[in-house]
Amino acid sequence: MTAASVTTRASALRRWSWLQGPRMTGSPAVLPSVLGLPVLLWQAVFFAAPLVFLVVVTFWQVKAFRLEPAFVLDNWSRILFSATFQRALVHTFAVAGTTTLLAVALAFPAAYTIAFRLSPRRRDLAVAFLVVPVFSSYMLRIYAWQIVLSPEGMINALLGLTGIGPLPLLGGAFSLQIGLLTLTLPIAVLILVFAMAGIDRTLVEAAENLGCRRARVIMHVVAPSVRPAIALAATTSFLLAFGDYISPLFMTGSKPPTLSILIVDTVKSGSQWPRASVIGVAMLVMLALVLGIGQWLSSGRATRREGAR
Amino acid sequence: MPTPFIALDKLDKRYPDHHAVKSIDLDIEAGEFIAIMGPSGCGKSTTLRLIAGLDEPTDGDLRIGGDSMRGVPAFQRNTPMVWQSLALFPFLTVAENVAFPLRMQKVGAAERRKRALEWLDRLGLAGMAERNIAQLSGGQRQRVAIARALVTEPSVLLLDEPLSALDAHLRVRMQTELSRLHRELGITFVYVTHAQSEAFALADRIVIMSEGHIQQVGRPQDVYRAPANAFVAEFMGMNNLIRGEVRGNDEGMLEVGSTLGNFRVPTLTTRPEGSRGDFVIAADRVVLAADMEGPGIAGTVLGLEFVGSTQTVFIEIEGGTEFRVQKQQHEIEALDLVPGRQVKLNWDSRHAWLLPQPGTTH
Numbered sequence: 046m047t048a049a050s051v052t053t054r055a056s057a058l059r060r061w062s063w064l065q066g067p068r069m070t071g072s073p074a075v076l077p078s079v080l081g082l083p084v085l086l087w088q089a090v091f092f093a094a095p096l097v098f099l100v101v102v103t104f105w106q107v108k109a110f111r112l113e114p115a116f117v118l119d120n121w122s123r124i125l126f127s128a129t130f131q132r133a134l135v136h137t138f139a140v141a142g143t144t145t146l147l148a149v150a151l152a153f154p155a156a157y158t159i160a161f162r163l164s165p166r167r168r169d170l171a172v173a174f175l176v177v178p179v180f181s182s183y184m185l186r187i188y189a190w191q192i193v194l195s196p197e198g199m200i201n202a203l204l205g206l207t208g209i210g211p212l213p214l215l216g217g218a219f220s221l222q223i224g225l226l227t228l229t230l231p232i233a234v235l236i237l238v239f240a241m242a243g244i245d246r247t248l249v250e251a252a253e254n255l256g257c258r259r260a261r262v263i264m265h266v267v268a269p270s271v272r273p274a275i276a277l278a279a280t281t282s283f284l285l286a287f288g289d290y291i292s293p294l295f296m297t298g299s300k301p302p303t304l305s306i307l308i309v310d311t312v313k314s315g316s317q318w319p320r321a322s323v324i325g326v327a328m329l330v331m332l333a334l335v336l337g338i339g340q341w342l343s344s345g346r347a348t349r350r351e352g353a354r
Numbered sequence: 355m356p357t358p359f360i361a362l363d364k365l366d367k368r369y370p371d372h373h374a375v376k377s378i379d380l381d382i383e384a385g386e387f388i389a390i391m392g393p394s395g396c397g398k399s400t401t402l403r404l405i406a407g408l409d410e411p412t413d414g415d416l417r418i419g420g421d422s423m424r425g426v427p428a429f430q431r432n433t434p435m436v437w438q439s440l441a442l443f444p445f446l447t448v449a450e451n452v453a454f455p456l457r458m459q460k461v462g463a464a465e466r467r468k469r470a471l472e473w474l475d476r477l478g479l480a481g482m483a484e485r486n487i488a489q490l491s492g493g494q495r496q497r498v499a500i501a502r503a504l505v506t507e508p509s510v511l512l513l514d515e516p517l518s519a520l521d522a523h524l525r526v527r528m529q530t531e532l533s534r535l536h537r538e539l540g541i542t543f544v545y546v547t548h549a550q551s552e553a554f555a556l557a558d559r560i561v562i563m564s565e566g567h568i569q570q571v572g573r574p575q576d577v578y579r580a581p582a583n584a585f586v587a588e589f590m591g592m593n594n595l596i597r598g599e600v601r602g603n604d605e606g607m608l609e610v611g612s613t614l615g616n617f618r619v620p621t622l623t624t625r626p627e628g629s630r631g632d633f634v635i636a637a638d639r640v641v642l643a644a645d646m647e648g649p650g651i652a653g654t655v656l657g658l659e660f661v662g663s664t665q666t667v668f669i670e671i672e673g674g675t676e677f678r679v680q681k682q683q684h685e686i687e688a689l690d691l692v693p694g695r696q697v698k699l700n701w702d703s704r705h706a707w708l709l710p711q712p713g714t715t716h
Contacts, residue, residue, distance in 0.1 A: 234500040248443060250428075250441070251437060251443075252443075253408070254408065255429075255458060255459035255502065256429050257454075257458045258429045259427075265458075266443065269443075269445040269446075270444075272445065
């Protein structure tokens with residue numbers, strides 16, 4: 046190496062040292078934070094700000110149908126202690142919980158079949174058929190169900206030929222679950238299919254080689270391997286079902302009301318934005334709790350082991 | 355003759371696009387350490403999978419302990435395997451991994467933990483029981499995989515290239531470990547590898563496979579010194595193959611004519627003139643001389659390859675044939691073997707090995 050090139054390198058080092066300076070003193074590098082700025086801005090404008098506003102509004106007042114800034118706890122006490130809210134809360138929890146259980150229970154065997162039993166070509170086809178509904182209009186799919194389930198609908202028409210019915214298929218817990226599963230099931234299956242497709246097949250063979258019959262492989266290898274995905278599918282299903290408005294509205298006619306229905310009703314009756322916000326904040330807290338539990342379930346390896354012993 | 359412990363009887367495996375194992379016969383004695391070798395795609399791993407029941411044969415029979423295994427599912431065979439990828443369960447601890455086969459046998463929790471800990475101890479993993487698999491080194495994982503395979507005290511252990519993921523130093527240590535385990539347990543080990551050094555160091559007998567056929571079965575020294583055919587001779591690497599035809603028979607020696615000249619090759623039987631007389635001469639049996647007036651084949655040194663205590667000298671003979679010659683460092687220095695140097699190659703006729711005629715049994 047020539048002396049000239051050494052000098053160039055030394056001066057280059059000096060030229061760039063201003064950039065390295067801050068890093069040496071412990072503050073984060075400049076470049077990554079610049080790159081992260083758009084995300085941060087997006088988060089601030091579309092998530093943090095509305096959220097803060099939502100919380101602030103819960104303390105405001107409505108006078109003569111006009112929203113006025115204030116600081117009253119009246120909205121909170123009225124909503125939290127109202128029997129309507131409490132009933133709706135329990136109901137929504139029960140509905141979303143049922144959807145979650147049904148979604149995971151139905152999605153697991155479906156995903157296992159798609160990931161393990163189908164040929165690669167058929168598997169791709171099945172995944173495509175699951176992706177399409179996720180990206181097609183939820184409203185349309187619910188309307189379709191109404192046509193199928195209504196008293197004059199397809200099922201009852203067919204049943205009528207055999208002399209049974211008409212059955213009240215629409216407007217109860219059954220049709221509500223059909224609607225919510227329409228929303229959640231494809232997503233739950235997709236999450237589990239992708240997780241199961243990632244399982245190392247030699248693990249399955251190793252289990253069989255070590256004396257595990259095929260049916261038990263599902264319990265001993267497949268399920269524990271996709272444990273985080275099961276938690277993800279469950280929390281996603283719960284989140285979607287808990288906050289859903291369309292299915293309760295169109296499949297049950299809002300009776301009994303879920304929290305989402307209650308929010309709309311509260312706003313409609315006397316522009317009670319603050320009280321609707323209280324319900325909204327309460328829902329967000331519930332969801333945060335459920336997410337936390339989901340996280341704990343999927344990553345709780347050490348905890349689980351201690352519990353087992 | 356006692357019945358073999360594992361018998362492969364015209365065992366055949368066809369995949370839709372590939373004929374992996376072509377009607378092979380092999381008897382494995384109880385307590386034997388047998389290595390199956392061959393290039394990639396030769397059918398060695400498929401053979402192991404057939405023994406384990408992970409694949410069903412298309413034809414032929416497989417007997418373990420005298421019983422046919424046709425239709426017996428993998429989980430009922432008790433033929434544990436150590437995978438190249440190890441296939442340890444990442445969601446279980448070290449002890450839970452080792453106890454897994456016992457759990458499948460419905461052994462009680464306390465008993466299976468006790469036995470798992472015993473095996474961990476035996477493989478030098480005491481104190482690692484509660485670790486996650488991710489926390490272990492490559493060598494430690496290897497030991498967990500072996501402990502898990504042996505915990506049910508099976509009468510056979512299958513190993514599919516178990517050491518190929520380890521670095522050279524660890525590989526040698528694990529070889530010693532496997533050798534010790536085989537001696538102590540006295541059970542049958544079937545070991546698939548493409549590494550000659552592992553097979554030679556460990557196995558009682560070696561099976562060489564190519565394109566779904568068994569090419570030769572024998573003790574390491576037999577396979578090395580007395581290859582059954584040109585494939586085995588070349589697969590062993592340190593052999594020079596000379597193709598020629600028989601010109602005459604002379605008291606246990608065959609006169610073979612080739613493009614490199616006429617040679618004498620020892621034989622037990624006579625062969626008609628004009629029949630094939632291909633033979634091999636091992637790389638360490640070739641004598642080199644700097645005197646170009648002396649007897650032998652003239653050649654030019656192409657290059658040298660450092661192996662360790664010896665070096666491999668590559669020599670080109672007129673006409674394009676390449677010879678490999680193995681020499682000690684001091685011999686190379688004495689002859690001043692550098693690329694371009696002219697040398698004479700020669701060997702004691704008794705060291706030449708006549709390849710059996712194709713079609714004859716070996």
